[in-house]
Amino acid sequence: MTVTDSTALRRELVDRLTADGALRSEPWRAAVEAVPRHKFLRDGFFRRFGDAWQPVPADREDWLEHCYTDESLVTQIAGTIVPGDIRGEILREPTSSSTLPSLVVQMLEDLQVQDGDRVLEIGTGTGTGYSTGLLCHRLGDGLVTSVEVDAEVSRRAGIGLGACGYFPDLVVGDGLAGHPDGAPYDRLVATCGVREVPHTWLEQTKPGGMVLATLCGWMHSSELAQLTVGHDGVAHGRFLGRQVSFMLARPHLPPPLGILPDFESGEERSTRVGADVLDDWDARFVAQLAAPRTQRLSLTSADGTRHVLVDVEAGAWAALALDREQWTVRQGGPVPLWDAMEDHLLRWQTDGSPALDRFEIVITPQGQRVTWPTP
């Protein structure tokens, strides 16, 4: 690998990201051209092969080229495992990655920073910190703070950043609490998803400042929210309509499903909305709003497929099945889970199924309210 190779690959990346509309302004173009993403990936990354993950070490021939593809590169599996730990394959879930460059730069463009802005980033990244590096290049490292929950991850990101000559304030801790010592910030950007925007983030952002975060749910529909913080500490905003998905902030991960209830119990009724509606991203997001702690799974047997929804904490469940073109549901537990989702989905459909970029978000100290426009 030579410096010239990586410079040429970075120029190509800039051209690609400009052509697809992700890179929209000169300062961010200059940052992508300058920041060597490969220095954040020198511990290698994992590539998917079927259901498994295989390590790609930095001495492999195609490593450098991959570092400059517009791909999200997984850098940690199952909470601790990095590429150097593995020979062969591993079959577990990824827990950290170097985010897709187009998504990183699109978010940075959406953040609308001005020279001199102080930025708090949540989620520095495993052995990566690439987005932190771009922020440092654009604003100067003295104006950038990045919080990472995992100490080892933060340490590796610090090495990558240092190798590029950037020394931002790297904090180890739960980013849901922000970083009050450096507050107030002009901008807060989260590169891990949240189920609710923590009010602490608003408290640490200047009035008129912006919070950019992905609102996720346990049924795997998510949206990038752009919020402006008011003088009263209340934030108003909208979704950018990007179907952005991020790993959830660790404290917001779903609980284990535990022992499944008997889905044959409970009274059966017909339903006006079938489980197939949940295959649609926007509809699933709407359903999540009605029952935010619900997880979704499907169970297939010789009798057909059962579409199951479970709220572990409430001890509530619903199981839907298609029987001769009629959807039916059985429900159990203290709250009828499907009643809430069906009602919400029917109201959204009656209102013309508005797209998520037309929804409004309001965050107050009491919580988060998401609404869609009514005709």
Ligand SMILES: C[S@@+](CC[C@H](N)C(=O)[O-])C[C@H]1O[C@@H](n2cnc3c(N)ncnc32)[C@H](O)[C@@H]1O
């Ligand atoms: C997608 S990665 C970040 C990518 C990185 N910013 C980049 O540009 O490549 C998400 C990171 O968020 C971190 N994370 C998860 N929960 C967190 C929390 N509660 N506070 C801070 N960081 C968290 C994960 O450990 C992971 O490193």
